[in-house]
Amino acid sequence: MVKLMTVKKGDIVRIDYEAFVAEDNRLFDTTKESAAQEAGIFDEKYRYAAMPVLIGGGKVFPGLEEAIMAAAVGEETEVTVPYAEAAGERDPKKVETYPMRDFIKQEIQPYPGLELTLGNRRATILTVSSGRVRVDFNNPLAGKDLVYKFTVNEVIEDPVQKAMALIDLDFGNSDGFTAELQGDKVVITLSEVTKFDQSWPMARFRLVSDLREALSVDTVEFVEVWSKVKADEPAVEESSE
Numbered sequence: 001m002v003k004l005m006t007v008k009k010g011d012i013v014r015i016d017y018e019a020f021v022a023e024d025n026r027l028f029d030t031t032k033e034s035a036a037q038e039a040g041i042f043d044e045k046y047r048y049a050a051m052p053v054l055i056g057g058g059k060v061f062p063g064l065e066e067a068i069m070a071a072a073v074g075e076e077t078e079v080t081v082p083y084a085e086a087a088g089e090r091d092p093k094k095v096e097t098y099p100m101r102d103f104i105k106q107e108i109q110p111y112p113g114l115e116l117t118l119g120n121r122r123a124t125i126l127t128v129s130s131g132r133v134r135v136d137f138n139n140p141l142a143g144k145d146l147v148y149k150f151t152v153n154e155v156i157e158d159p160v161q162k163a164m165a166l167i168d169l170d171f172g173n174s175d176g177f178t179a180e181l182q183g184d185k186v187v188i189t190l191s192e193v194t195k196f197d198q199s200w201p202m203a204r205f206r207l208v209s210d211l212r213e214a215l216s217v218d219t220v221e222f223v224e225v226w227s228k229v230k231a232d233e234p235a236v237e238e239s240s241e
Helices: 033-039 062-070 100-105 159-171 200-215
Strands: 012-021 026-030 051-054 076-081 095-099 115-118 121-129 132-136 146-155 178-182 185-189 219-226 237-240
Touching: 012 159, 026 033, 051 159, 051 200, 062 076, 062 146, 095 100, 100 132, 159 178, 159 185, 159 200, 185 200, 200 219
Parallel strands: 185 219
Antiparallel strands: 012 026, 012 051, 012 146, 076 146, 095 132, 115 121, 121 132, 178 185, 219 237
16 A cells, blocks of 8 residues: 655645635635635635645644644545634734724724724724724634645645745745755845835745745845836846845
């Protein structure tokens, strides 16, 4: 009998999954476009594709990560993750009340169910009444058991492909990037989108940490290329950091 390949800490894998809230079997997240459309949660801005996971990287709920490590590559697995091993228990102290004028100043029209960011914290509007707005700063999944149906599609072995997968993981899209290993250094040539995407600076810090951990390199170098488009524009300039 052929022993199926399993996953260990430090591996980078790609998984397809469907994630449900256990109490009502509501799909809240998936890598599958057709499943998202069927459940009415399709987001045209989201790229539906197998998700990279760095095992031990702390990017997925602990209960799900344990299930991934126990799963055989290529086999569909279903696991129920209790809330203690997912988003944790709901904390009533994280429900706060704000005056309506605070939202008006920011040109926000609050309504129950609206998800937004307040003071760098993710929040959900609970109620709006009498000039006051009740805001919940708990993770929307806090206190809820979750069900995952997932398949580990592959364990990535090639170092360059590992680097590209980590860009997908930390930035959300590796299109336009390239990666090259040079001894104990990895060189990442940046996509044009990083010049304009405000999320890149934070993603860069996460990426440096993950690249060092997963590829056992000492140095991460980012190369930013500016190319001349028109004859009267400045010459090509390259910079690295």
